[in-house]
Amino acid sequence: MSSPRDSIYATPQGEVADFAFDDRVAEVFPDMISRSVPGYATIVQTMGMLAGQYAQENSKVYDLGCSLGATSIAMKQHIKQAGVEIIGVDNSEAMVQRCQAHVNAWRGEVPVHIECADILDVSLEPCSVVAMNFTMQFIDPDQREALVQKIYDALLPGGMLLLSEKVRHLDETAENILVDLHHEFKRQNGYSELEISQKRAAIENVMRIDTPGQHLARLGAAGFSTVQNWYRCFNFMSWFAIK
Structure with missing residues (x-):
């Protein structure tokens, strides 16, 4: 599904406001x-395939921080088990207003x-x-452990x-x-360069990213028996964790 081209930060904005999931x-x-x-x-497609393998009959499947529903759509396409319902949750009214139609x-x-x-x-x-697809990074760090446990x-x-x-690394050279x-x-x-710079300024106080080690420690503390990184490119990573 096509969408308008992103040009939000293409013109100088003076004092750049914090990033928000607005209209x-x-x-x-x-x-x-x-x-x-x-x-x-x-x-997104791999998340859909994994959901298709691990969804259980007559159960709920959640997409937390669903935005416009890309992950929900992928799961909808791959899940074949009977009695499954996908529930997408997002706190942005602008996203939710569009998501159900998508x-x-x-x-x-x-x-x-x-x-x-x-x-x-x-x-x-x-x-x-x-599923949580680039959602945890927008949660208050003090609330993340409780959320994973929930x-x-x-x-x-x-x-x-x-x-x-998105992750950060303690090794400064590697991070840079x-x-x-x-x-x-x-x-x-x-x-x-202007768009990259202004977007970075807008998001730095909103998106607080963890190290891979912090994610692994949090998942282990919650009780997950198997945790595996299956995707990595630059400073973006994906894991599955099995109870």
Whole structure:
């Protein structure tokens, strides 16, 4: 599904406001994220395939921080088990207003319901798969451990958490190289130096990223028996964690 081209940061903005998932972002989000996250389409489709393997009959599947529903759509396409319901949750009204229509436009037998809510406040029903695609990085760091524990407690035995995140590295040299590679990726996708600089300023107080070690420690502390990194490009990583 095509979307308008992202040009939000293409003109000088003086004092750059904090990034928000508002109407402007929602309108161009598919273009923004595909041009900003290397391998995004692969990540989304693989999440759908993993959900198709691990969804259990007559269970809930959650997409937490669903934005416009790309991951929900991928799961809808791959899940074939009977009695499964996908529930997408996002706290951005601008995203949710568009998301249900996006999801409904794609074929699939699995019903998908989209809710506008804070995932920290949502009570999770027993579920077989939970997806969080670049969502944890926008959660208050002090709330992340409790959120992962809530997800673990809601998962059925054998259930799976699908997690994708931008990460940072303690080795300063390695971190600088990976950041430079990411910026070059954005340049090759048509973003100007001004856009890269202003977007970075807008997001630095909003998106607080963890190290890979912090993610692994949090998943282990919650009780996940198997945790595996299956995707990595520059400073973007994806894991699956099995209860």
